[in-house]
Amino acid sequence: MEAVAEGLAREALESGERRLLLISCEDRLGALAEVARVYRRVAGEGVSALYSNVWAGEEVLGSRRLESQIPRDVRLTSLDFDRSEEAMGGTWDILLTDFSVQMRANDIGRLVETVRGGGLVVMAIPPVEEWLRTLTDFQRRLASPPYRESDVRAEFKKRFLRTVKGAEGARFVDLESGDVTGAPRVVQRRKRQPPNVDDPLLGLALTPEQVQVVEAIDRLSRAPNKAALVVVANRGRGKSAALGLGIAHLMGRRGVRGVAVTAPAVSGVQTLFRFVSRGLEALGIRGRAVVKEGKTVAVTVKGRSAFYLTPMSLVESNVKVKVVDEAAGIPTHLLFKVLGSSRLAIFSSTIHGYEGAGRGFSRRFMARLETTSGVLVEKVEMRTPIRYPEGDPVERWLYDFLLLDAEPGDPPEGATPEVGEYVRVDLSASDEEFLKKFYGIYVLAHYRNRPNDLATLLDAPHHSARALLIEGEPVVSVQICEEGRLTRRYVEGILKRTENPPGHMIPSRLLAHYGHKGFPKLWGWRIVRIATHPALQRRGLGTRVLREIVREAREAGVDWVGAGFGVSEELLRFWVRAGFLPVHISPQRNPVSGEYSVFVVLPLSRQAEDMVREIVGEFKRRLIDSLHDVYFDLSPRVARMLLSPRWGKARPRLRFSQKLRLKDYLRGYNTYEMVSDAVWEIARAYFLSPPDERPLTEEEEVALLARSLQGRGWGMVAGLLKVKKVVEVMDILRGAVKKLVVLYGEKEITEV
Known part of the structure; x- marks a missing residue:
């Protein structure tokens, strides 16, 4: 195995690409340590390694033994699989993992992308037949009763083995049988030219696309009207870093007092905030990071701040510059509310990557955004990887293995x-x-x-x-x-x-x-x-x-x-x-x-x-x-459909005084406020058991639901019905109540 590891290390370092090594053996920690020693010998000093496995009470399983068997100058970081999200944004020369106890696809998607070009992704498993027979912790959770653990399939593991054996830039070493699968991949090293910019903040950018993002943010911040920027990229293209630099530019040079940032989780904006701080430092401004529960939630400087809000809070915020990172994880209707409540809205999304859904989101969101009137829209697509060169074979393997860039076929004609x-x-x-x-x-x-x-x-x-x-x-x-x-x-x-x-x-x-x-x-x-x-x-x-x-x-x-x-x-x-x-x-x-x-x-x-x-x-x-x-803010149109199934034979139970007031309400003498209790009783009976042939129109049902059952104000109901005058809503509601009084045969009320 030493020769295989040395050959892969030299391939990786000479090409600038990453290489993948999968080892099947009994002594997995020993094998991982040996690969680390070989890579250190070939690469020289300054090697960093990330080791990941399950947590075993006091340590990441095997981390102490591993640390004792690798060269002392290899900087080792140990991280249990449950905290794999914390590795995002970090970069190492070698990834060392043991999949004997746990193997989750999400962890693989995150951890593999932390290895820089010229590095190795090293994974260890038990002897193949034994590994396929036993279950990982993730697989055990799939044994949903009445099914048993023996019913759980091993197709994902088989797919893993099959794709590694067929991938370029990968080797599979079976130490039990001595078999080695895979062939050398020899490519010329491609030198990356950093952007040629004479600017301290833009000097932090590693790719031309990162510069484009910052310049687009600057340009749109000076637009006379509402503007939106959409940034799309594969994983590992420096998207969050570019957004952070753009925010630092707005705060440090444009004097923007507040920038609100959101993502599906606060952990998703840590890289962004780190580059806000670095961008401000490049401008000679020292920002202060606000940290809660180990996560940065804001960066402040001289009365200006960039701060995290939950997606719902972002919609309600009156800040004029809003940033949504990983927008594919947030419903489109909320994104358009963000757009409507801001002067500059910046949306980013991963097209391919473990986050998922980005490509479909990008197509749908951009199509709708471009038809929105009164909004200046720009889009930047980031293609250049930050950590490794384009065409990296390990990235190609990861996308194939996890179907990250799977596409439907061409639609057949005459599809009915x-x-x-x-x-x-x-x-x-x-x-x-x-x-x-x-x-x-x-x-x-x-x-x-x-x-x-x-x-x-x-x-x-x-x-x-x-x-x-x-x-x-x-x-x-x-x-x-x-x-x-x-x-x-x-x-x-x-x-x-x-x-x-x-x-x-x-x-x-x-x-x-x-x-x-x-x-x-x-x-x-x-x-x-x-x-x-x-x-x-x-x-x-x-x-x-x-x-x-x-x-x-x-x-x-x-x-x-x-x-x-x-x-x-x-x-x-x-x-x-x-x-x-x-x-x-x-x-x-x-x-x-x-x-x-x-x-x-x-x-x-x-x-x-x-x-x-x-x-x-x-x-x-x-x-x-x-x-x-509880459901005061639920859409009345949604509530109407939730209540649409017929159930039982409910009837309103109206007291004499209610009937008396309803009679004068229908004659135009009483206001709705004088009969709201009676209308509520009628509305409740109607929606509990709507008749097969409903006498009310959708508009009337929405008015009845919103005004009576939810207690919304006249102005809110008018907005829902898209009518200009409150008196129109009052007339709609009065007409609906009259129909229901007739429906329930309340003759003494209808007799005028």
């Missing part, structure tokens, strides 16, 4: 629901081209994909895939998760908070919120993802697949089919039109997306139908009684 073939997909038997097209539909859809999602789909026994094929090409991709069939032990444990079986999202949520012990014992299919080829959307293909899933589930004896999602009017309409019944809404909005989570269920068996009818009734009562409080 009728010509599609619905199939169950065996991803372990699918060729690489099909897998990339299937998964590429997710990548370009609205889903945020993480590498762990791929590992779950490949290995979890309760997860399976479906597709709609046209001319053999996948045009709709589906991921299904089996839920339910829980034993009494798990049901009682969930209620007592002593059990938390993985998966079972819908049964456990309904059990916790409604106490229905029978539902978790039923067998259900939760549709985790359903996505249509972006060029073929709104043609009924997704609806066709949904029908096929329901048919297949019914034939298999499944009790219910369901789904969970961040609710929007469009998404909820898709599920409700397909016959699915809303059964739960989260009590809080997601702090990143700003969305409420909703679960919908379609009962298939008689048993499930009886239970779901009971749950829907309780859900509707709870939602109606909470609209004025």
Whole structure:
């Protein structure tokens, strides 16, 4: 192995590219230490190494032994896998990992990208057959009851081995058999020319694209009207650093007093804040970093500051310069609220990388942004890697292995629901081209994909895939998760908070919120993802697949089919039109997306139908009684759809005084404020059990919901209905109440 390691080290250092070494053996720490010694001998002094493994009580497993076996002048950093996110922004010469106990795709995506050009990515595993037979901690979490650990697949590990053996710039060494796989890759070293700029701040930029970002920020900050900058890049292109330098320029040279920054998590803006500080220092200004719980949350200087806010808080902030890093992780409607509330909005997104979803986001967001009137829009695409040269073979392997740049195929002509073939997909038997097209539909859809999602789909026994094929090409991709069939032990444990079986999202949520012990014992299919080829959307293909899933589930004896999602009017309409019944809404909005989570269920068996009818009734009562409080800010149009299923035969219970006041209200003598209690009673009965032929228009239902059940002011309701005068809302509401009085046969009220 020493010769292989030395050859790889020389290849890497001479080419400036990275190299990958996978070692299979019993003594994994010894093998990792040997590679570190060889690399130090070839590279000389000043070598840095990152070692990652699981935490073992007092240390990262094996870190002390490893440190004792490598040269003392190798600067070793040990980081357990659970903290792999902290490695982002750091750079090392060698990455050393042991995947015997834990192997998570997310960790691989993060850690591999921390190695600089000329460095080595070194991974160790037990003897291959033993490794494939045993489960990592991640795989054990995939054994969702009633499935057992023996049911968990090893397809992700097999994919790992297969892609490493077939990758350029990689070697696989099996120390048990003595086999070595892989061939030398000889390329000329390419010298990088740093940007030729005579500016202390821009001198920190390592690529021309970083300079372009700072110059674009400066240019748009001086625009006479509202402006937006969109920065897109692959991982490792210095995007966050460039944003940090741009913010430092605004604070240090343009006198901007406040810049608000957000990302899906505060950990995602640490590099940005570090370069705000470095940029200010380059301008001769000493900034002060504000640190909370080990994370920088602001950089301040002389009454000016760049500071972190959650996405929802950013929308509400009155700061005029706002920056959204990793914008793909935040719903588009929030991004446009950011745009609307700022003078300069800067959005960045990773196109490919472990964050996922960036490419689909970039296409959709830019298309809509460019049609927004009154906004000057610029886009900068960053292509040059910071740590290693373009064409680096380890980056190519990582993207292939984790399908980070998977793309759907060309859309077939004449794609209609009728010509599609619905199939169950065996991803372990699918060729690489099909897998990339299937998964590429997710990548370009609205889903945020993480590498762990791929590992779950490949290995979890309760997860399976479906597709709609046209001319053999996948045009709709589906991921299904089996839920339910829980034993009494798990049901009682969930209620007592002593059990938390993985998966079972819908049964456990309904059990916790409604106490229905029978539902978790039923067998259900939760549709985790359903996505249509972006060029073929709104043609009924997704609806066709949904029908096929329901048919297949019914034939298999499944009790219910369901789904969970961040609710929007469009998404909820898709599920409700397909016959699915809303059964739960989260009590809080997601702090990143700003969305409420909703679960919908379609009962298939008689048993499930009886239970779901009971749950829907309780859900509707709870939602109606909470609209004025917990769900005051819920869109009335969304609330209207959540309350649309018919349940029971509710009728208003009006007292004599209420009927008397309602009569004068309908005659125009009383104001709404004098009858609000009576209107609430009528509205509650109507939305608890809407008739099959609804007498109210959508506009009237929205007015009734917003004004009566939520208690919104007249001006707010007028804005929702897009009417100019409050009196118009009053007339709409009075007309709606009159129709409902007639509906419920209150003759003494209607007789004038």
